[in-house]
Amino acid sequence: EPEVTQTPSHQVTQMGQEVILRCVPISNHLYFYWYRQILGQKVEFLVSFYNNEISEKSEIFDDQFSVERPDGSNFTLKIRSTKLEDSAMYFCASSELRRETEAFFGQGTRLTVV
Amino acid sequence: GENVEQHPSTLSVQEGDSAVIKCTYSDSASNYFPWYKQELGKRPQLIIDIRSNVGEKKDQRIAVTLNKTAKHFSLHITETQPEDSAVYFCAARPGGGFKTIFGAGTRLFVKA
Numbered sequence: 001e002p003e004v005t006q007t008p009s010h011q012v013t014q015m016g017q018e019v020i021l022r023c024v025p026i027s028n029h030l031y032f033y034w035y036r037q038i039l040g041q042k043v044e045f046l047v048s049f050y051n052n053e054i055s056e057k058s059e060i061f062d063d064q065f066s067v068e069r070p071d072g073s074n075f076t077l078k079i080r081s082t083k084l085e086d087s088a089m090y091f092c093a094s095s096e097l098r099r100e101t102e103a104f105f106g107q108g109t110r111l112t113v114v
Numbered sequence: 115g116e117n118v119e120q121h122p123s124t125l126s127v128q129e130g131d132s133a134v135i136k137c138t139y140s141d142s143a144s145n146y147f148p149w150y151k152q153e154l155g156k157r158p159q160l161i162i163d164i165r166s167n168v169g170e171k172k173d174q175r176i177a178v179t180l181n182k183t184a185k186h187f188s189l190h191i192t193e194t195q196p197e198d199s200a201v202y203f204c205a206a207r208p209g210g211g212f213k214t215i216f217g218a219g220t221r222l223f224v225k226a
Contacts (some may be wrong), residue, residue, distance in 0.1 A: 043216040100146040105157040
């Protein structure tokens, strides 16, 4: 069964550093997402991406964040100048181009900012 | 703004009993309602979903109901088993978009 894969599984970074989280969505999916889950809390939408541009973003997704699809398979989330409160599990997801269809989640990258 | 409320936050049942989790959503144009199960440290996994043109859907021990008028949907798990213990999230997809808005989650404990 195809799945969304994310690397790394765990990333530890110093406060103020930049991190790049990587994702490989399911190959025939056209919509890509990043979500964040702070420990013990709900999953929060960050951004959706379609046709090489951001289609929607939340209030959380400020200038500190950016997304990119550098090639035909990878989808990345860059966090500039990380803060302690950026520590969370970051999930990538992808879906087909239909509204009433499932978003498939990757296994997540646990980001720890120290 | 778009919001999904979920209750209860914690639910403890005896093995074999039923569990019910309830959610409400704010955007009346929402058209897709997935339920995810998340085990500790793992990804959310879809267990059942329902679309806005359907009032009820069942898959073995799991059923979901949708009341569009009340903007309310519920998850029913019958004959619960210890392996059903996890955090369950309801979610809604607001009309006009592709993002998914999650509820706060229900931690289900099934006691053997």
